[in-house]
Amino acid sequence: MELQSQHFREKAADALADSAAVAQRDKIAQFTPIIRDAAMQEFGSFEALRKHIKRIRQHSLDNLDYYLARFELEATNNGNQVHYADTPDEMNSIVLDICQQHGAHRVAKGKSMVTEETALNDYLQRGGLEVVETDLGEYIIQQAGETPSHIVAPALHKSKQEIRELFLEKHALGERALETTEDLVDEARSVLRETFLKADVGIIGSNALIAENGYSMLVTNEGNGDLCANLPSVLIICTTLDRILPRGEDATAMQRLLARSTTGQAQTSYTSFYSGPRREGELDGPLETHIVLLDNQRTDILASDYKEMLQCIRCGTCLNHCPVFAATGGHSYGWVYSGPMGSILTPLLTSLETSEALPNACTSCGRCGEVCPADIPLPDLLRDLRHEQYQQKMTAPRWRVGLKLHAWLAVRPSLYQFLTAMLTTVLHRLGRKKGSFSQLPFAAGWTSVRDFPAPQSGTFMQQYKARTKADE
Amino acid sequence: MSSESRSRIMAKVRGASRGQGAAAIESELAGMGVAPTAPLPHEDTCIAFMANVLRNHGTLDIAGNRSEAVKLIGQYIYQHFRSHRLVAGNDPHLAAMPWRDGGVLPRFGEVEPGEPVALSYAQWGVAETGATVFLTGKSNPSRNNLLPERHLVLLDVNNLLPDLESLWRQIEPTIEAGSRPRGIQCIAGPSSTADIEAQLVHGAHGPRGWHIILTGGATHEQLQTARAIVACDDTLGGS
Numbered sequence: 001m002e003l004q005s006q007h008f009r010e011k012a013a014d015a016l017a018d019s020a021a022v023a024q025r026d027k028i029a030q031f032t033p034i035i036r037d038a039a040m041q042e043f044g045s046f047e048a049l050r051k052h053i054k055r056i057r058q059h060s061l062d063n064l065d066y067y068l069a070r071f072e073l074e075a076t077n078n079g080n081q082v083h084y085a086d087t088p089d090e091m092n093s094i095v096l097d098i099c100q101q102h103g104a105h106r107v108a109k110g111k112s113m114v115t116e117e118t119a120l121n122d123y124l125q126r127g128g129l130e131v132v133e134t135d136l137g138e139y140i141i142q143q144a145g146e147t148p149s150h151i152v153a154p155a156l157h158k159s160k161q162e163i164r165e166l167f168l169e170k171h172a173l174g175e176r177a178l179e180t181t182e183d184l185v186d187e188a189r190s191v192l193r194e195t196f197l198k199a200d201v202g203i204i205g206s207n208a209l210i211a212e213n214g215y216s217m218l219v220t221n222e223g224n225g226d227l228c229a230n231l232p233s234v235l236i237i238c239t240t241l242d243r244i245l246p247r248g249e250d251a252t253a254m255q256r257l258l259a260r261s262t263t264g265q266a267q268t269s270y271t272s273f274y275s276g277p278r279r280e281g282e283l284d285g286p287l288e289t290h291i292v293l294l295d296n297q298r299t300d301i302l303a304s305d306y307k308e309m310l311q312c313i314r315c316g317t318c319l320n321h322c323p324v325f326a327a328t329g330g331h332s333y334g335w336v337y338s339g340p341m342g343s344i345l346t347p348l349l350t351s352l353e354t355s356e357a358l359p360n361a362c363t364s365c366g367r368c369g370e371v372c373p374a375d376i377p378l379p380d381l382l383r384d385l386r387h388e389q390y391q392q393k394m395t396a397p398r399w400r401v402g403l404k405l406h407a408w409l410a411v412r413p414s415l416y417q418f419l420t421a422m423l424t425t426v427l428h429r430l431g432r433k434k435g436s437f438s439q440l441p442f443a444a445g446w447t448s449v450r451d452f453p454a455p456q457s458g459t460f461m462q463q464y465k466a467r468t469k470a471d472e
Numbered sequence: 473m474s475s476e477s478r479s480r481i482m483a484k485v486r487g488a489s490r491g492q493g494a495a496a497i498e499s500e501l502a503g504m505g506v507a508p509t510a511p512l513p514h515e516d517t518c519i520a521f522m523a524n525v526l527r528n529h530g531t532l533d534i535a536g537n538r539s540e541a542v543k544l545i546g547q548y549i550y551q552h553f554r555s556h557r558l559v560a561g562n563d564p565h566l567a568a569m570p571w572r573d574g575g576v577l578p579r580f581g582e583v584e585p586g587e588p589v590a591l592s593y594a595q596w597g598v599a600e601t602g603a604t605v606f607l608t609g610k611s612n613p614s615r616n617n618l619l620p621e622r623h624l625v626l627l628d629v630n631n632l633l634p635d636l637e638s639l640w641r642q643i644e645p646t647i648e649a650g651s652r653p654r655g656i657q658c659i660a661g662p663s664s665t666a667d668i669e670a671q672l673v674h675g676a677h678g679p680r681g682w683h684i685i686l687t688g689g690a691t692h693e694q695l696q697t698a699r700a701i702v703a704c705d706d707t708l709g710g711s
């Protein structure tokens with residue numbers, strides 16, 4: 001997928017101007033946390049589970065040499081061909097080669113953010129293949145020529161009416177009403193059923209790779225990934241090194257966190273573990289299976305201070321709780337990953353310079369860090385990226401001056417308190433009548449979209465001191 | 473190309489790893505203990521399993537014996553498709569059913585496109601999540617669990633397990649003995665999607681209905697208790 005993160009500010013402004021889309025995002029931002037909280041409460045010891053998985057994932061990453069070698073050995077013994085790709089292009093070319101070796105024409109794809117990262121669809125299509133996304137959300141955006149707006153629910157930005165019009169235009173099925181969501185799902189079901197049955201190659205991602213037995217875990221509700229994994233004669237699993245976990249029980253414990261955080265379920269409709277190709281005498285299953293492991297900077301992240309980001313289980317919870325994501329939507333982020341995790345991953349997987357706006361698309365509210373089931377200190381990592389930008393002089397000169405001034409003042413508390421008290425008093429007097437300012441020097445970014453409230457009385461410190469004195 | 477990349481990636485991974493020996497790694501892992509499991513909705517594993525199946529939008533029937541199971545299967549197929557035909561995997565448990573008792577006409581093998589209903593034999597059920605578990609292979613083609621409109625599952629309550637950890641303990645001896653099943657499928661509900669305006673719809677790609685027939689001594693009283701638990705959830709949840 002082409003990187004557009006350098007246009008975050010313009011895209012965010014456009015997104016904020018679309019009031020219907022803002023209302024739709026607000027609705028989602030309200031109900032997704034409720035579902036997750038209910039599942040968490042019902043589980044009871046969610047925090048203990050979170051800490052346990054964090055320990056296991058840290059242990060896996062600390063010993064990734066051991067677990068990667070073990071996984072490769074077991075997966076190969078299971079009959080898979082394991083490939084390594086340094087770069088997105090290399091992954092794409094490995095996949096195209098496999099397809100061409102089999103004379104494939106049609107590819108059925110399950111949802112895979114890794115292949116969005118490498119823009120695999122375009123690559124295969126340029127190679128003459130017909131590629132169809134089979135996850136309903138991915139299918140909708142593929143038909144619309146769009147990109148995912150959310151890592152878990154890629155088409156949630158589209159209304160039922162838009163999807164209806166899209167299907168009427170794209171599916172040559174004659175006059176029909178397509179009034180309800182059920183009608184739309186049914187139509188996609190019948191169109192995609194043909195895709196599954198005719199596909200020569202199935203491509204899926206993986207939620208976990210199990211080192212002790214070489215199995216790959218796939219978690220879905222639709223069952224499309226399983227159809228891709230079982231019907232075509234060739235299966236290609238496109239995934240990354242950081243998915244490796246030591247044992248089967250670690251993968252299922254991780255899915256306990258994932259399903260509850262994502263959809264509030266105890267387990268999704270389909271949690272499957274695939275070991276390799278069809279065995280002798282079996283009636284179905286792929287005849288050949290490949291696992292392509294993409295690096296694309298992940299080994300650099302592994303060796304960096306951002307290593308914890310590799311513990312991400314791609315649940316989307318931080319997106320669902322982020323006020324910036326709710327306001328601006330996933331497309332503003334300009335790449336595959338959005339929200340807090342995207343604001344960290346995009347600079348790490350692409351470049352900090354091009355995606356300069358993303359670590360700053362943060363109100364520092366800290367919600368993402370509180371809810372992340374992988375216990376990744378997202379606010380800290382965002383701050384570290386901003387710090388790196390500052391050190392590399394990517395931050396705009398006026399901000400650098402402002403930050404320097406603030407740092408200078410912050411270590412002089414008396415002066416700080418004196419100046420803020422003076423400013424508060426001035427603003428209080430000036431704004432007494434109207435109660436707010438529609439224009440203020442150095443605050444145009446604020447006042448261009450909303451008024452700045454006039455301070456009611458003294459600063460926090462002034463009030464604190466006054467109350468402490470009164471209590472004595 | 474891939475082998476050069478492999479060497480490069482492996483070298484970088486080695487450089488970033490702690491470089492511990494296998495024994496130290498395994499003992500560190502063993503010291504991390506086990507993950508907490510979800511609390512069961514009832515102390516009786518069978519009731520807990522049933523309640524979770526219902527929460528997962530599955531449906532259930534209780535069969536006192538194999539003849540009754542076949543009758544229930546026959547009724548289900550007739551009610552939904554006005555037919556007596558069904559596809560079943562080659563599992564010996566299914567082959568041995570008294571099909572005539574229910575007037576069911578089974579075909580053993582894999583589901584072909586357009587065949588609306590299949591019956592699978594579940595190796596285990598998991599009470600923690602209400603999942604049925606299938607080992608795909610000669611006797612259990614994976615497409616039978618995925619392609620039909622309605623998926624019928626025969627499960628013996630003596631094969632119920634409390635949690636997902638117990639499931640791995642059951643599967644591991646087979647894996648260690650070298651006969652690894654190609655697929656382990658945990659199915660915990662009908663195929664579903666919420667990709668359009670977050671509205672839940674069943675039958676996205678796979679079965680619209682997931683119906684479990686429990687054999688081996690489950691009772692209607694247990695099922696009633698499970699239903700009461702789910703009704704109570706609904707009341708508390710306000711739905």
Ligand code: SF4
Nearest residue numbers: 312313315316318372
């Ligand atoms: S960063 Fe945490 S909350 Fe966000 S997607 Fe990853 S695991 Fe989920």
